[in-house]
Amino acid sequence: MAPLPASLMPCLWLFLCLLAAPCPAARAARFACNATAPRASTCQALVSYAPPNGTATPTLAAVRALFQLRSHRALLAANGLPLSTPPTAPAPVPLRVRLPCLCSGGAGATFQRPTYRVRAGDTLDAVARGVFAGLVTYQDIAAANNVSDPNRVAVGQQLWIPVPCSCDLVGGQPVVHFTYVVPAGGSVSSIAEEFGTTEETILTLNKMPDAKSLLAGQVLDVPLRACSSAISSTAIDRNLLVPNGSYILTANNCVKCGCSSSTWQLDCQSTQGLSSSFCPAAKCGDMFLGNTSSSTSSCESTACSYAGYTNSTSFAILANVTTTNVCNGIKKELFNLAVPAIVGQAIDPVAQLLETAYVGRLGPVELASAAVGMSVFNIISKLFNIPLLSITTSFVAEDVSKHDSSQSASGNISGKVGERKRLPSISSALLLAAAIGVIEALALILGSGILLNIMGVSHASAMHNPARLFLSVRALGAPAVVVSLAIQGLGNISAVVLLPFFVYSLNLGLTGAALATIASQYIGMFLLLWSLSKRAVLLPPKMKDLEFVGYIKSGVFVGIALALLLFVSFGRLAEIFSKDPMVIQIVRSGVLFVSASQPINALAFIFDGLHFGVSDFSYSASSMMVVGAISSLFLLCAPPFFGLLGVWAGLALFMSLRMTAGFMR
Secondary structure (H helix, E strand, C coil): CCCCCHHHHHHHHHHHHHHHCCCCCCCCCCCECCCCCCCCCEEEEEEEECCCCCCCCCEHHHHHHHCCCCCHHHHHHHCCCCCCCCCCCECCCCEEEEEEEEEECCEEEECCCCEEECCCCCCHHHHHHHHCCCCCCHHHHHHHCCCCCCCCCCCCCEEECCCECCCCCECCECEEEEEEECCCCCCHHHHHHHHCCCHHHHHHHCCCCCHHHCCCCCEEEEEEEECECCCCCCCCCCCCCCECCCEEEECCCCEEEEECCCCCEEEEEECCCCCCCCCCCCEECCEECCCEEECCCCCEEEEEEEEEEECCCCCEEEEEEEEEECCHHHHHHHHHHHHHHHHHHHHHHHHHHHHHHHHHCCCHHHHHHHHHHHHHHHHHHHHHHHHHHHHHHHHHHHHHHHHHHHHHHHCCCCCCCCCCECCHHHHHHHHHHHHHHHHHHHHHHHCHHHHHHHCCCCCCCCCHHHHHHHHHHHHCCHHHHHHCHHHHHHHHHHHHHHHHHHHHHCCCHHHHHHHHHHHHHHHHHHHHHHHHHHHECCCCCCHHHCCCHHHHHHHHHHHHHHHHHHHHHHHHHHHHHCCCHHHHHHHHHCHHHHHHCHHHHHHHHHHHHHHHHCCCHHHHHHHHHHHHHHHHHHHHHCHHHHCHHHHHHHHHHHHHHHHHHHHHC
């Protein structure tokens, strides 16, 4: 065989060196751990373990042996598995392993565990990648065990595997640090969403310049929110931290503490199946650990909460009675919701009254024309808007609840305020509202003549042309009305300002009143969209259990107060809008019906709100059809005999039947 040319010798030498060197490993992970106080520098951390590709799924017993866990129960607890799960059961992938963590020199690593005994043919890279699935690099193993040559380790040598971990606070809050190996296809955003944190938090903790620098196989420090507890500062397990989805056996396994994602309070109970002679009683007077009771007012909840255990003189389990007022937060939230709603609802009738007053000064024909036009506009709008508002309100509220529940369940500990939510219901509602608004506008503009004829305003009437013009202009605001139902208050403020300017300053008369109204509607719509855009992504890439007595009382009170106010002032209020004697006489003829019907109206609207709130749309639709049929029949028959009084009586009958239908449900 001919010798190799001398020129190829350097290439051969380089090739042999590459074969002998270990494969490039993932970037060495170093988790910041700056705690120095004795209690704060040690903690329990979680490690994510998934067997390397191409290997069989291990049993729970095999994973326990690999990480030298002291008990099988500890592995079950870390993964939220039932205590009855046998060691021979296959391990879920990935598996959470709870290990002790020690902070030293500004970094954290698992303390003393796990260890690995070298076998024939092992290299440090094979141990790091093939045995511990990339949780640690061969450089870290070499440095921790003073190994100078990672390819030469003695068979039988005991190696400490320093898995990175941390005990630091995040955002000033105690968390459980989770050592996580990025899978293929993983991203910072998906990891943040899965574990209830933010991209910024992950990037900051792991000193990453941006999300694009994430690599498959990279080891990340992911903080998991932990439940707060009432454990005494003198208890042995005072530093107990439990993240959602797991539990811990403490007090010599006598107490099982889980994390409730609904309240984020530690939920501890006596461990079932242990001998009562070994575990001391855990009680608060007559209440056992974990039991709760409510007061007669249902506002105060009393619980027997775990407060730790001691071994100072004898083994004892501590428990305290904790009382929580669950009503204050609800009352405050209702107040914060009610005040803006009341203000908005108060401005709405004021704006309508001012519009009527300005138009009434133009003359009786203009007033009558505007009244007919507004009636047609309101009828067409309510055919679509009220069902749309009722349904979308319920669905959006349900979507928000699901979003908040998922965030709470995942344990979002980032503390980021003002993060925009991705709610499909909001995008769907806005698009649907815009489409319906355009359809309404076209129907009102193109069908204004037909609609006015139906209302009794023929082409020969002096009101026909002004009413048609008013209705056509008002129709342009239909899309804004549909989209901005939730923010009518701010739009109506602008209407109060714009009405005199358009009607008198620009001398546009009835057309100016319509233009001022639609301008205010679009102002309200844009304010709504601007406000929503800060909170959410607008466009996407049983009844018997309800406590509605308070609502009914409020509705009756408001209805009676409004009835008295209208009865006393209805006649004089009419003079603000028109001086025509015939108009005043007609208005005064309905004062009794309008005033007497207000308590009935209030109750009817309350029952409607309750039905919509629990998505009881089927009953609402059916009852409305029956009520509408009866009332329509009365309205067809009564006016020819009783005149306008028959109309008032028919409207009162309609609202009375709606109230009755709601009460019967």
